[in-house]
Amino acid sequence: MEALLLSRWQFAITTVYHFLFVPITLGLSIFTALLETCYVRTKHSGWKPVCKKLTKFFGTIFLINFAMGVVTGIVQEFHFGMNWSEYSRFMGDIFGAPLALEALTAFFLESTFLGIWMFGWDKLSEKAHCACIWLVAFGSNLSAFWILVANSFMQHPVGYAVNNGRAEMTDFFALVTNPYVIGEYSHTLFAGLATGGFVVLAVSAWKFVHDDGSREAFRQTLKAGAVYMLIGTLGVMGTGHMHAQYLREGNPMKLSSMEALWETENPAPFAIVADINQDAGKNDFEITIPALFSFMLYNAPEGEVKGINDLQKEAAAQYGPGDYRPDVTGLFWSFRIMVGAGGLMAAIAGLVGFLTFTGRLEKFGFVLKFLPWLLPIPFVANSVGWYIAEGGRQPWIVVGLQKTAEAVSPNITSGEVWLTMIGFTVIYLLLAIAALYAALRFIRRTNVTQAEGRNG
Amino acid sequence: MMELNVLWFVLITVLFTGFFFLEGFDYGVGGLLPFMGRTDEERGMIIRTIGPVWDGNEVWMITAGGALFAAFPHVYSTMFATFYLALFLMLVALILRGVAFELRGKADCLCWRRFWEGCIAFGSLVPAFLWGVAVTNLIAGLPINENMHYLGSFWDLLSVYTIVGGLTFLTVFLFHGAAFLTQRLGDYGLVLRAKEYALKTGAAAIFCFVLCFVLTATKTDLFHSLPAALLLVLTGVCFIAGYLAMARGKFKSSFILSSLAIVAVSCSFFTGLFPRLMVSSISPAFSLTIDNACSTPYTLSIMTVAALVMVPVVLIYQGWCYWVFRHRVTGKDLKAH
Numbered sequence: 001m002e003a004l005l006l007s008r009w010q011f012a013i014t015t016v017y018h019f020l021f022v023p024i025t026l027g028l029s030i031f032t033a034l035l036e037t038c039y040v041r042t043k044h045s046g047w048k049p050v051c052k053k054l055t056k057f058f059g060t061i062f063l064i065n066f067a068m069g070v071v072t073g074i075v076q077e078f079h080f081g082m083n084w085s086e087y088s089r090f091m092g093d094i095f096g097a098p099l100a101l102e103a104l105t106a107f108f109l110e111s112t113f114l115g116i117w118m119f120g121w122d123k124l125s126e127k128a129h130c131a132c133i134w135l136v137a138f139g140s141n142l143s144a145f146w147i148l149v150a151n152s153f154m155q156h157p158v159g160y161a162v163n164n165g166r167a168e169m170t171d172f173f174a175l176v177t178n179p180y181v182i183g184e185y186s187h188t189l190f191a192g193l194a195t196g197g198f199v200v201l202a203v204s205a206w207k208f209v210h211d212d213g214s215r216e217a218f219r220q221t222l223k224a225g226a227v228y229m230l231i232g233t234l235g236v237m238g239t240g241h242m243h244a245q246y247l248r249e250g251n252p253m254k255l256s257s258m259e260a261l262w263e264t265e266n267p268a269p270f271a272i273v274a275d276i277n278q279d280a281g282k283n284d285f286e287i288t289i290p291a292l293f294s295f296m297l298y299n300a301p302e303g304e305v306k307g308i309n310d311l312q313k314e315a316a317a318q319y320g321p322g323d324y325r326p327d328v329t330g331l332f333w334s335f336r337i338m339v340g341a342g343g344l345m346a347a348i349a350g351l352v353g354f355l356t357f358t359g360r361l362e363k364f365g366f367v368l369k370f371l372p373w374l375l376p377i378p379f380v381a382n383s384v385g386w387y388i389a390e391g392g393r394q395p396w397i398v399v400g401l402q403k404t405a406e407a408v409s410p411n412i413t414s415g416e417v418w419l420t421m422i423g424f425t426v427i428y429l430l431l432a433i434a435a436l437y438a439a440l441r442f443i444r445r446t447n448v449t450q451a452e453g454r455n456g
Numbered sequence: 457m458m459e460l461n462v463l464w465f466v467l468i469t470v471l472f473t474g475f476f477f478l479e480g481f482d483y484g485v486g487g488l489l490p491f492m493g494r495t496d497e498e499r500g501m502i503i504r505t506i507g508p509v510w511d512g513n514e515v516w517m518i519t520a521g522g523a524l525f526a527a528f529p530h531v532y533s534t535m536f537a538t539f540y541l542a543l544f545l546m547l548v549a550l551i552l553r554g555v556a557f558e559l560r561g562k563a564d565c566l567c568w569r570r571f572w573e574g575c576i577a578f579g580s581l582v583p584a585f586l587w588g589v590a591v592t593n594l595i596a597g598l599p600i601n602e603n604m605h606y607l608g609s610f611w612d613l614l615s616v617y618t619i620v621g622g623l624t625f626l627t628v629f630l631f632h633g634a635a636f637l638t639q640r641l642g643d644y645g646l647v648l649r650a651k652e653y654a655l656k657t658g659a660a661a662i663f664c665f666v667l668c669f670v671l672t673a674t675k676t677d678l679f680h681s682l683p684a685a686l687l688l689v690l691t692g693v694c695f696i697a698g699y700l701a702m703a704r705g706k707f708k709s710s711f712i713l714s715s716l717a718i719v720a721v722s723c724s725f726f727t728g729l730f731p732r733l734m735v736s737s738i739s740p741a742f743s744l745t746i747d748n749a750c751s752t753p754y755t756l757s758i759m760t761v762a763a764l765v766m767v768p769v770v771l772i773y774q775g776w777c778y779w780v781f782r783h784r785v786t787g788k789d790l791k792a793h
Contacts, residue, residue: 067558070511071551077521078543081536088536089604092529093751097759100522104766107515112770112777115508119789123780169755409537411606420544427548431555438562 002414004405007083010421012390014075016383017428021069023382026144026189027196028062029137031228035059036130050217053448058221059133060446061203063118064439068431070111075424083417087397087407094160094169095150102146110139144192145185152180154398155389156250167401180250183243184389190235191385194345195378197229201352202375203443205368208361210444217448219356222368226353233346240342245297251399253311254392257328258335259293260286261307267294268305276329281309319400326394334384334391341381348374460756461746464527465730467763471523473722475516476587480718482510484633486553486580487626488653490573492637496566498646499573500790503557505640508781510557512774514550526759530604530749531733538598538606538734539590542613546586553579581626588625591725592618592668595676597737604744617671624668627661628695628721632714634658635698638707642784651702654710658699665692678728687724691717 035058039051077099080088088095116124117132124132153160159174160167169175204218204225211218247255256262260274262282270292275285294303308325315324352371355361361368397404485506493499506513525532536543552575560572596617599607634654638647669692672678679685698713729735733749736742750756 064558064562067555071554074514074518074550074554075547077518078536078547080525081532082540082543083537085533085537088525088529088533092525092532093755096522096524096526096529096532096751097755100519100526100759101762103515103519103522104762104770107518108512108766108770108774111515112509112512112774115510115512116777116780119504119508120780168752169758172754172758409533409540411537412540416540416610419541423544423548427551431551434559435555438559442562 003412003417004408006414006417006421007408007412008404010083010417010424011079013421014072014079014424014428015390016386017432018069018072018076019382019386020379021065021072022144023188023192023195023378024065024199025062025069025140026192027194027228027232028058028065028199029133029140029196030193031196031200031225032059032062033130033133033137034224036133040126040130050448054217054221057446057448058200058203059117060442061199061439063114064435064442066114068435072428083409083412084397084407085409085411087402090166090402090407091153091398092166094153094167094175097169097172098146098150098175102143106139106143106146108139110136110143113139141189141192144188145181148184148188149176149178149181151389152178152184154396155184155393156180157398157401162401167398179246183239183246183250186239187236187243187385190232190239191378191382193232194229194236194349195232195382197225197232197349198345198375198378200225201229201349202372205352205371206443207448209365209368211447214448219361222352222361223356226349226356230346230349230353233342233349236342237346240339241296248297248305251392252306253308253315253324254326254331254388255297256306256308256311257326257331257392258388260328260332261293261305262309263307264304264310265294265307266304267291267302268297269293270296271332274332276332278325278328281312322395324395326392331388331392334387338381338384338388341377341384344374344377345381348377460753460760461527461750462731463760464523464750464756465726465733465746467767468520468523468527468733469723469726470767471516471520472726473719475513475520476722477715477718478509478513478516480584480629480632481636482506482513482633483580483584484629484631485637486576486633487584487630488633488637488650488657489580490570490577492634492646492649492653493573496569497787497790498643499569500561501641501643501646501785501787502637503560503573503576504785504789505637507557509774509777511554512777514554523759523763527751527756528733528744528746528749529751531744534600534604534606534734534744535594538600538608539593539613541610542586542589546583549579549582549586551579552576553583584626584629585622588622589613589618591625592621592672594734595672595678595725595728597676597735597743599738600734600736600742600744601738602742604742604749607738617668617675620664620667620671624661624664627657627664628714628718630657631661631695631699631702632711632718635702635707635711635714638702639711640785642786647707651705651707654702655699658695658702662696662699665695676728678724681728681730684724684728687720687727691720691724694720 032055035051036055039048039055042048042051113132113135117129117136120129120132153175156178158178159169159171161170200221204221207214207218208222244255260271260276260283261268269288269290271286271288273287274283277284291301293305295301297303297305308328312324316322355364355367393399395403397407485502489499489502493502556572556575556579560569593613601607631654634650634657637650641647641650669688694713694717698710698717701710701713731746732743734744
């Protein structure tokens with residue numbers, strides 16, 4: 001049993017760590033591609049070399065991040081078989097396909113063209129070189145699609161039949177068009193833009209303050225980054241709202257747990273804070289806004305929302321006795337952290353955008369000085385977001401089909417998993433330090449000045 | 457018409473063969489790096505020969521794993537759980553190697569650069585060895601019960617045969633890498649040094665291969681299949697011919713022959729396995745085969761379409777990538793980056 005708990009921890013640690021890098025890859029790949037497009041298209045002789053330097057500058061940050069994403073991603077692919085062999089056995093007919101498609105259509109594309117992009121500056125025409133980074137960006141964002149197709153099946157199984165003791169695919173098209181994918185993918189994509197945008201803002205702000213020679217170049221990326229991040233943040237909010245409305249039918253247990261709504265109510269209130277008592281199936285204390293939860297789900301001040309206790313009864317009737325509730329406290333607070341972080345990010349992007357576009361940056365320099373310290377915000381939001389997604393489907397590994405406890409590899413011992421879990425954690429910590437050191441050193445030492453001077 | 461599960465056995469063979477051929481020289485180059493490169497610039501050039509391509513090459517392994525998952529989920533499940541600690545070690549190695557390529561150039565301090573070069577070497581030598589251990593374990597058979605669960609421990613994966621298998625892979629890849637370097641380096645002095653290392657590692661590889669050949673004949677049933685046996689003989693012939701070509705300074709032929717040897721040994725192994733993918737040492741009835749371990753015909757048909765469309769496309773653009781970087785690497789290339 002201990003191997004199960006440790007395997008869950010190991011997967012949680014490695015997957016959250018992996019997802020520190022993924023959103024930067026998603027967002028920064030597109031941003032770098034946009035920068036290079038500016039470089040290729042601009043006719044302005046003063047800006048052209050600056051655009052090129054900026055492309056290489058953000059491209060290098062992207063590359064360090066990409067390397068971290070790739071190596072931690074391989075761990076995740078191996079993990080399914082190593083620690084969760086019974087899951088892979090039960091689900092392989094369905095889950096393997098998007099994974100293989102991800103490798104075939106996306107990994108090859110991004111890895112190959114990134115190699116060409118990195119070393120091909122003097123070997124390709126400007127346009128061909130720029131096309132390479134666009135293919136990288138396309139490949140990265142396509143890979144996110146496939147893995148979320150796979151993940152969405154775990155959240156909301158469609159297009160399958162259970163035969164021969166396993167889940168078998170009956171409709172590939174249903175798998176790919178799973179309504180759950182639409183919410184998850186769009187939410188992740190915009191989270192990538194927002195995170196990538198925040199990285200651009202934080203780096204640009206630091207350079208703007210500390211590197212006088214590069215100031216004008218980074219004034220432009222502050223503008224671009226603020227817009228980019230604002231689009232991302234607003235997109236995250238919109239798609240999150242849409243996805244939560246969908247959860248009403250897609251996964252009501254997760255939805256009500258996020259809001260710690262124990263009893264079915266119409267209209268349902270929204271709890272701002274709650275002292276959750278999972279054992280008793282109620283909140284010992286709460287501050288609520290009447291009808292707001294219903295309003296968020298129905299766009300109207302009324303509408304029934306099922307409570308956790310009723311959903312638990314339904315699940316027990318359907319699947320047999322057992323506790324089918326996720327960790328309500330964790331979900332409730334994670335959701336509030338995520339939403340709070342999202343709101344904060346929108347405000348930051350809006351503020352920086354306002355200051356840059358109205359030419360007030362110099363006057364409010366302290367904002368830029370402070371900005372790099374806020375960089376953890378999107379990563380906190382991304383991590384708790386995944387906690388909601390994955391914690392919210394517990395005790396299931398595939399909702400309604402297989403429980404997490406049934407999925408673990410039977411032959412691995414707790415000693416083995418202790419060893420690998422500590423091993424991964426230590427290596428990941430050391431790598432984070434090394435990569436951060438390399439990235440910061442690079443950012444500090446690289447100047448993006450106009451070669452020609454005066455112009456611009 | 458060919459059954460889809462047979463077709464997928466062939467596709468898995470193709471993916472692993474492509475992986476051994478391409479990552480074979482990446483591992484070899486990485487393993488030779490700290491020994492062959494005597495100055496920072498030399499090591500930079502050696503790394504630069506695989507710099508643009510190694511990541512794309514590694515995707516062959518990831519795709520092979522993904523394809524195994526999609527087409528033969530039971531094999532993926534049993535194999536990855538069986539090799540648990542070995543795969544952990546391989547992951548650690550691949551993590552260090554992958555990050556090292558990116559971080560090495562990010563500081564001027566020689567100790568920083570040498571550290572990451574060490575990681576590249578470690579991250580190349582360890583997987584090369586482990587793949588040999590894995591392959592020989594698969595063909596020799598593992599204690600797998602009727603539920604497709606592995607009953608042994610990590611230490612049961614190590615035997616004389618599998619260690620010889622690991623050393624064979626390691627030395628063959630080192631030779632392959634050295635032969636690759638003779639084709640890619642612009643500095644003739646370095647090319648000659650690559651030849652030196654090729655002759656050393658090649659001699660060790662021939663010794664290991666002969667041992668491995670004998671052990672395969674005694675410990676496995678690979679020789680029950682005539683094509684598999686012939687392919688294994690062909691492997692030896694190609695490799696020794698490649699070695700002799702190297703000794704006579706015919707570098708291009710040598711690289712081609714070492715590539716053929718790797719293709720032949722991979723094909724020999726899969727042919728010897730067919731129709732099994734994992735051999736049970738407990739009972740032949742417990743072996744994982746293309747029939748009891750495969751996905752449904754529906755899933756296989758979807759994957760077949762995807763693979764038949766995508767694999768040629770991938771081959772075209774990866775080929776283009778090699779064409780873009782077809783010129784030999786010189787010191788000038790290091791400054792351009």
